Amino acid sequence: MRVCCFTSLTLAYAARAMVLAETLRQAHPGWTIVAVLVDRPGNGPAPLPGFDEVVSVNDLDIPGLPGWLFKHDVVEACTAVKGAMMCRLLAGPYDAVIYLDPDIAVFNPLEEVEAALANADIVLTPHQTTPNTPTAAIKDNELGSLLYGTYNLGFIAVRNGPTGKAFAAWWASMLHRACYDEPEAGLFTDQRYIDLVPGLFDGVRVLRHPGCNVASWNLSTRHVTITADGAILVNGEPLRFFHFTKAGSIGDLMMDRNAGDNVEAFELLAWYKRRLHHYGQALVPAPWAYGHFTNGVPIPREARRLFRARRDLMAYFADPFDAGLHESYYGWLHAEHPGMLADSAAIAAA
Amino acid sequence: MSKRGLRTEATRLPRHGAGQGTATLPSATGMVVQGGALPPPAPWTPDEGLHLRPLGLSPAEQAIRSLIEPAFDVQYYLLTNQDVFAAGIDPLDHYVRSGRLEGRRPAHWFDPAFYQKAYPDAAASGHDPFAHYILYGRAEACPTSRINGPARQALGLIRAPATCRPGGQLDTILHLHPLVLVEDLRGRLVDAGALTVSISHDQYMQSVGDIQNLIGSEQAAFNARGEGYLHLAPAVPLTTLATDEPGKLYLHVTLNGGYLGATTAAELLDALAALSPDLPHRRRLVVHCLFGHSVHVVAALHEVLAHPDLQPPEAVFWTHDYHSVCVGYALLRNDIAFCGAPPPGSLACRVCIYGEERPAHVAAVRYLFDAIPFRIAAPSAVALALWLRHAGLPHRSAEVVDVLRLDPTAIRLRMEGAPGRGSPGRPVCVAFVGHPAPHKGWDAFRQIASELSQSGFYRLLHLSSSGDQDLGGVVHVPVRVSPDQPDAMATALAAVGADLVLVLSPWPETFCIAASEALAAGADVLTLECSGNVAKLVQRTGRGQVFATADDLAAFLASAEGVRYVRARHSAGAEVGRIQLLGATAAMPPDDLPVSPAPSARGVMADHA
Numbered sequence: 001m002r003v004c005c006f007t008s009l010t011l012a013y014a015a016r017a018m019v020l021a022e023t024l025r026q027a028h029p030g031w032t033i034v035a036v037l038v039d040r041p042g043n044g045p046a047p048l049p050g051f052d053e054v055v056s057v058n059d060l061d062i063p064g065l066p067g068w069l070f071k072h073d074v075v076e077a078c079t080a081v082k083g084a085m086m087c088r089l090l091a092g093p094y095d096a097v098i099y100l101d102p103d104i105a106v107f108n109p110l111e112e113v114e115a116a117l118a119n120a121d122i123v124l125t126p127h128q129t130t131p132n133t134p135t136a137a138i139k140d141n142e143l144g145s146l147l148y149g150t151y152n153l154g155f156i157a158v159r160n161g162p163t164g165k166a167f168a169a170w171w172a173s174m175l176h177r178a179c180y181d182e183p184e185a186g187l188f189t190d191q192r193y194i195d196l197v198p199g200l201f202d203g204v205r206v207l208r209h210p211g212c213n214v215a216s217w218n219l220s221t222r223h224v225t226i227t228a229d230g231a232i233l234v235n236g237e238p239l240r241f242f243h244f245t246k247a248g249s250i251g252d253l254m255m256d257r258n259a260g261d262n263v264e265a266f267e268l269l270a271w272y273k274r275r276l277h278h279y280g281q282a283l284v285p286a287p288w289a290y291g292h293f294t295n296g297v298p299i300p301r302e303a304r305r306l307f308r309a310r311r312d313l314m315a316y317f318a319d320p321f322d323a324g325l326h327e328s329y330y331g332w333l334h335a336e337h338p339g340m341l342a343d344s345a346a347i348a349a350a
Numbered sequence: 351m352s353k354r355g356l357r358t359e360a361t362r363l364p365r366h367g368a369g370q371g372t373a374t375l376p377s378a379t380g381m382v383v384q385g386g387a388l389p390p391p392a393p394w395t396p397d398e399g400l401h402l403r404p405l406g407l408s409p410a411e412q413a414i415r416s417l418i419e420p421a422f423d424v425q426y427y428l429l430t431n432q433d434v435f436a437a438g439i440d441p442l443d444h445y446v447r448s449g450r451l452e453g454r455r456p457a458h459w460f461d462p463a464f465y466q467k468a469y470p471d472a473a474a475s476g477h478d479p480f481a482h483y484i485l486y487g488r489a490e491a492c493p494t495s496r497i498n499g500p501a502r503q504a505l506g507l508i509r510a511p512a513t514c515r516p517g518g519q520l521d522t523i524l525h526l527h528p529l530v531l532v533e534d535l536r537g538r539l540v541d542a543g544a545l546t547v548s549i550s551h552d553q554y555m556q557s558v559g560d561i562q563n564l565i566g567s568e569q570a571a572f573n574a575r576g577e578g579y580l581h582l583a584p585a586v587p588l589t590t591l592a593t594d595e596p597g598k599l600y601l602h603v604t605l606n607g608g609y610l611g612a613t614t615a616a617e618l619l620d621a622l623a624a625l626s627p628d629l630p631h632r633r634r635l636v637v638h639c640l641f642g643h644s645v646h647v648v649a650a651l652h653e654v655l656a657h658p659d660l661q662p663p664e665a666v667f668w669t670h671d672y673h674s675v676c677v678g679y680a681l682l683r684n685d686i687a688f689c690g691a692p693p694p695g696s697l698a699c700r701v702c703i704y705g706e707e708r709p710a711h712v713a714a715v716r717y718l719f720d721a722i723p724f725r726i727a728a729p730s731a732v733a734l735a736l737w738l739r740h741a742g743l744p745h746r747s748a749e750v751v752d753v754l755r756l757d758p759t760a761i762r763l764r765m766e767g768a769p770g771r772g773s774p775g776r777p778v779c780v781a782f783v784g785h786p787a788p789h790k791g792w793d794a795f796r797q798i799a800s801e802l803s804q805s806g807f808y809r810l811l812h813l814s815s816s817g818d819q820d821l822g823g824v825v826h827v828p829v830r831v832s833p834d835q836p837d838a839m840a841t842a843l844a845a846v847g848a849d850l851v852l853v854l855s856p857w858p859e860t861f862c863i864a865a866s867e868a869l870a871a872g873a874d875v876l877t878l879e880c881s882g883n884v885a886k887l888v889q890r891t892g893r894g895q896v897f898a899t900a901d902d903l904a905a906f907l908a909s910a911e912g913v914r915y916v917r918a919r920h921s922a923g924a925e926v927g928r929i930q931l932l933g934a935t936a937a938m939p940p941d942d943l944p945v946s947p948a949p950s951a952r953g954v955m956a957d958h959a
Contacts, residue, residue, distance in 0.1 A: 096438065105698055108697070133491070134492075135489055135490035135491065136487070136490035136491055136492045137491070137492055139490070220917065222514030226683065226687075226689075226697075226698045226701070227690075227692070227698070228690025228691075228692060228697020229688070229690070229693070229696070230692025230697055230698040230699060231696070231697060231698070232695055232697045232698065232701070233694075239697075253467070253468065256464075256467075256468050256493075256496070257468050257469075257492075257493065260493050263501045263505075263686060263687065266501075266502055266505055266689075267505065267683070267684050267686070267701055267702075268701055270506070270508070271700070271701040271702075272506045272686075274703075341849050
């Protein structure tokens with residue numbers, strides 16, 4: 001099976017993506033590994049060791065790219081391009097295309113995924129595969145899934161065929177319309193849409209293997225063990241891939257709450273941080289290219305939300321990143337909503 | 351120390367088939383002992399019979415008191431807060447009035463700091479963490495403390511061995527002139543009955559530790575037979591193999607216990623080659639530890655000791671640790687859990703701090719074992735079984751060699767009233783012995799100490815040669831064990847009245863003199879199931895308790911169980927004794943296996959040239 005696996009990232013996640021590529025290559029040396037870079041590298045495509053190809057967001061044929069990108073914060077933007085990238089790769093020579101978040105590390109070959117793709121067009125992994133009993137865990141999991149989506153879109157696998165292509169086209173169109181972090185509006189980037197997939201498409205396989213998409217949020221029901229013969233197991237099954245969501249920040253706290261006495265899970269986290277340090281040493285920290293106006297002032301979240309809520313603004317300001325004082329969104333904000341820019345300008349000045 | 355109220359039953363314990371008898375001896379604590387019957391232990395718990403003074407709480411405080419009272423551990427609070435106990439204040443009143451604001455724990459199982467960090471909404475609610483837990487967290491089964499805290503803490507501190515190499519230049523050392531080296535060796539070895547060349551990781555005459563003392567006893571035993579003993583230690587301390595060329599690898603040279611100076615490995619090999627015709631015919635190479643040594647130099651050393659007209663020199667390799675299996679010599683994956691020595695390249699090795707360096711390390715060790723037909727000497731059956739199962743290295747033979755013996759000195763101590771060991775009112779003395787290192791369980795001890803440091807019912811001690819790890823509430827007692835004072839630790843433990851010695855090693859110790867020192871001093875040992883030879887010793891002697899986890903052991907101490915145990919133990923009596931080091935390699939029987947040609951290490955030096 002010719003498989004292409006891709007991820008989507010900004011340069012801030014380069015070290016994570018390198019760990020993904022390193023571990024994926026160890027497990028599947030024959031797969032093609034591609035990245036879509038939602039950032040603006042200084043000189044040409046950013047070098048990402050381990051990847052066969054790095055595609056710039058500029059190469060995805062997204063109409064009105066600057067205005068469209070401006071509507072998204074960094075997480076939204078990296079997510080919003082996944083559908084378009086999936087379509088692009090399904091037009092290629094691959095039998096299947098798999099998306100993995102850049103903060104995933106692969107530990108064993110994804111055998112169950114490959115097996116599922118033999119019979120299914122779309123393979124999904126739920127956030128949780130076992131009911132929780134403690135209220136605290138239910139809050140973190142069951143209620144969380146209802147709010148943010150049943151399936152974790154750190155992973156999705158699509159077989160290259162009519163159904164897979166139809167799914168990808170639908171997914172890409174939805175993400176192009178609205179890939180926003182607005183749970184109050186029933187949206188959480190690309191995840192809530194996927195709740196509709198079992199109803200919209202045939203050939204959907206929900207993969208409930210405990211070793212797939214292990215993450216801080218589901219460690220309340222998944223127990224990591226490391227055996228004397230060197231295997232890493234989750235609930236007695238081989239660990240396939242671990243999703244180190246927000247490692248080093250809120251993800252660590254979530255592990256504290258859910259992993260508790262499972263020290264082995266923290267060993268994996270410690271290893272992951274060491275690998276990040278290893279790759280990160282060679283990287284120069286760079287702010288997200290689409291995180292600020294051309295004058296360096298950070299773009300406030302409210303400015304993005306206002307922009308994407310107003311069709312007139314979108315129609316008038318083709319490049320809302322432009323910070324000229326005349327005929328620019330920045331100038332308009334400065335005049336109409338000066339308070340919205342005040343904090344950002346102070347940050348830029350500092 | 352008072353002698354009042356002490357009565358001791360003296361019983362001669364079976365020793366090497368000797369008959370039963372009695373003896374009256376001065377105990378290790380210097381107290382006079384005499385025979386007598388054992389009294390039943392007096393009941394004792396921290397809150398028993400106490401009249402505790404209420405503080406007169408406000409209505410609001412009273413409401414909190416009523417809320418948390420069912421979950422509040424009165425005994426624990428008194429056990430861990432000596433100031434409250436001494437003041438005779440109602441502990442729950444104290445907690446409500448001030449303890450909760452000071453971050454004190456209301457029970458062993460509840461860590462307010464952890465709870466607040468894990469549940470920021472609890473902190474934001476205005477409730478104190480314990481009240482929040484009672485009201486909300488308990489129903490939601492929220493975790494209440496960080497489990498495996500020491501392991502988690504250790505994970506944040508681990509470093510790959512290759513990154514731990516000391517930088518910079520060597521300290522000033524006495525570089526022996528090659529001619530002086532040759533003459534020193536010639537002068538003291540030509541008339542010796544045999545020559546043993548031994549290598550280990552440091553200068554055993556200066557450093558303190560179990561292996562150093564074994565080497566000291568080995569040297570003394572060989573010297574007593576009229577044999578020469580040449581010891582080599584790396585000038586640069588490492589926990590890895592050295593990769594320096596022989597001309598740049600400095601070794602400290604000690605001959606028959608006297609320090610000669612430092613030389614390069616190349617100069618030493620040249621000196622031994624030049625002296626070879628004059629050296630004693632019986633020659634022996636003993637490897638106690640490879641840290642900081644080059645396998646190429648060790649192989650060349652074995653070759654240079656060979657005499658063309660004689661049998662190949664005997665070679666002994668000691669498995670004091672598992673450095674021949676992994677660069678992580680304690681087989682502690684990420685310094686926290688015994689790994690079981692999985693195959694190099696396994697996933698377990700991939701996520702381990704030692705995994706990356708292990709393949710090259712194992713290949714180097716394999717080279718050495720291919721070059722030298724070692725007799726494997728294991729200080730315990732645990733060590734031998736594990737090595738045979740996992741090392742996969744060629745060897746001439748393998749055997750267990752007892753390195754020490756605990757000779758009972760025929761005393762049973764028991765107490766009658768204060769202030770002797772196990773008496774009500776006398777704190778239980780809990781000691782950590784030796785180097786404060788992760789593989790010795792120091793992190794677990796630190797956690798226990800943080801919880802018990804304010805307790806008036808425990809007295810925490812750390813006995814070691816250096817007190818550079820300052821812990822609040824733990825008294826450091828400097829003790830230096832040396833070849834001429836092998837009983838120093840046992841004597842010190844007895845002198846301070848240690849009741850319990852904690853051996854918290856999270857890996858299968860090959861041997862552990864500290865455990866034997868505890869028994870010799872009349873203390874019992876609290877240890878972990880995974881501690882290998884230590885757990886076996888406790889089970890065999892019945893002198894202590896073995897726990898599944900360090901958390902279980904901590905809970906045992908944090909309850910009154912630890913206190914009750916000590917009282918019961920002392921009421922039953924505790925044997926004391928004396929440790930005899932048996933001479934290590936000198937205690938091994940002669941090698942009577944047929945001689946086979948040694949694999950040649952010829953060309954070893956050429957490889958480095």
